[in-house]
Amino acid sequence: MTLSFPVTPAANPRSSQERDEILANPGFGTNFTDHMVVATWSADEGWHDGKVVEYGPITLMPSAAVLHYAQEIFEGLKAYRHEDGSVWSFRPEANAQRLNRSASRLALPQMDEEDFVGSLRALVEVDKDWVPSASGGGEKSLYLRPFMYASEAFLGVRPAREVTYSVIASPAGAYFAGGLKPVTLWLSTQYARAGRGGTGAAKCGGNYASSLAPQLEGIEQGCDQVVFLDASTQTYIEELGGMNLFFVMKDGRIITPQLTGSILEGVTRASILELSKELGLDPREEQIEIEQWKDGVRSGEIQEIFACGTAAVVTPVGELKWDGGSAPSTAGEGGGEVTKSIRERLLDIQYGRAEDIHGWMTRLV
Numbered sequence: 001m002t003l004s005f006p007v008t009p010a011a012n013p014r015s016s017q018e019r020d021e022i023l024a025n026p027g028f029g030t031n032f033t034d035h036m037v038v039a040t041w042s043a044d045e046g047w048h049d050g051k052v053v054e055y056g057p058i059t060l061m062p063s064a065a066v067l068h069y070a071q072e073i074f075e076g077l078k079a080y081r082h083e084d085g086s087v088w089s090f091r092p093e094a095n096a097q098r099l100n101r102s103a104s105r106l107a108l109p110q111m112d113e114e115d116f117v118g119s120l121r122a123l124v125e126v127d128k129d130w131v132p133s134a135s136g137g138g139e140k141s142l143y144l145r146p147f148m149y150a151s152e153a154f155l156g157v158r159p160a161r162e163v164t165y166s167v168i169a170s171p172a173g174a175y176f177a178g179g180l181k182p183v184t185l186w187l188s189t190q191y192a193r194a195g196r197g198g199t200g201a202a203k204c205g206g207n208y209a210s211s212l213a214p215q216l217e218g219i220e221q222g223c224d225q226v227v228f229l230d231a232s233t234q235t236y237i238e239e240l241g242g243m244n245l246f247f248v249m250k251d252g253r254i255i256t257p258q259l260t261g262s263i264l265e266g267v268t269r270a271s272i273l274e275l276s277k278e279l280g281l282d283p284r285e286e287q288i289e290i291e292q293w294k295d296g297v298r299s300g301e302i303q304e305i306f307a308c309g310t311a312a313v314v315t316p317v318g319e320l321k322w323d324g325g326s327a328p329s330t331a332g333e334g335g336g337e338v339t340k341s342i343r344e345r346l347l348d349i350q351y352g353r354a355e356d357i358h359g360w361m362t363r364l365v
């Protein structure tokens with residue numbers, strides 16, 4: 001570990017009453033804890049000046065490279081409070097590794113896995129009262145958002161020589177407050193999320209900026225999320241704007257699109273590939289044509305479809321719509337049995353209700 005994170009306590013932390021009110025109904029991504037992590041990298045000194053300071057506005061020169069050339073990456077993971085009060089995160093080293101893969105693609109500096117986990121621990125330690133309680137079997141958590149950006153004040157297209165790393169945290173409620181509800185998906189044929197040799201496998205802000213126009217198109221069509229196909233042939237299913245996809249087949253196979261370089265390698269996806277073996281399923285990473293989806297739900301070969309990611313864990317997929325047609329839902333009211341059992345299994349591990357036989361949980365506090 002090369003970084004340490006000394007704490008300067010917030011001058012104006014929220015009162016415990018204000019905090020409790022937020023934690024009673026946290027929503028998603030709108031409230032933030034009292035502190036944040038900041039660290040600086042420079043070409044001369046490497047990573048230095050790690051610290052935990054009061055959450056608040058950051059100062060950037062208008063010429064900061066990130067504002068012009070989008071040299072930025074981020075991660076997303078959660079801190080879960082267990083019944084005994086301890087606080088844990090799920091496979092944070094996988095997020096550290098993905099951050100470094102994203103960093104390579106965006107010409108940003110590497111960060112030690114230990115420094116990454118240390119930065120999460122430093123923030124959660126000081127803001128531990130912001131981790132919602134596990135009571136009532138709820139799905140509340142503290143969402144952690146590490147991010148790294150080109151803070152150098154320089155207008156030139158080259159990798160920045162000064163970079164800032166930060167972690168902020170936001171209490172999160174159950175994604176489906178009123179019970180699981182299948183999402184309706186819009187098949188984007190006009191737009192692609194990522195192309196061959198592009199940044200699709202990296203978690204960089206630009207990928208999400210370019211998903212907003214198709215997302216708006218989907219919403220206009222009455223859909224919740226967008227499915228993207230491969231950009232070259234428009235034949236193979238890739239993923240949603242912020243989640244990976246799984247198809248549960250009649251014969252026990254459970255298939256997710258194979259990683260092609262343009263799909264984000266989800267930590268939830270990787271975990272489900274492992275867990276589904278324990279549930280007696282036959283996990284596969286394969287190319288899947290969009291026509292197989294359309295035919296499979298009609299013939300019954302595809303029994304369930306679900307999306308997965310840190311925020312919503314596992315989400316049943318309902319109807320698929322596209323310009324001029326639709327394929328019916330296989331999800332029923334609240335998702336199929338396999339979808340529900342994988343979701344429960346993951347949540348039980350994350351909230352410490354099931355034994356962590358994989359060693360996936362890391363204690364933060």
Ligand SMILES: Cc1ncc(COP(=O)(O)O)c(C=O)c1O
Nearest residue numbers: 242243244264266267268309310
């Ligand atoms: C494009 C995209 N795909 C998939 C995922 C799921 O990844 P994970 O399971 O690591 O949250 C995410 C969320 O991070 C995402 O943004």
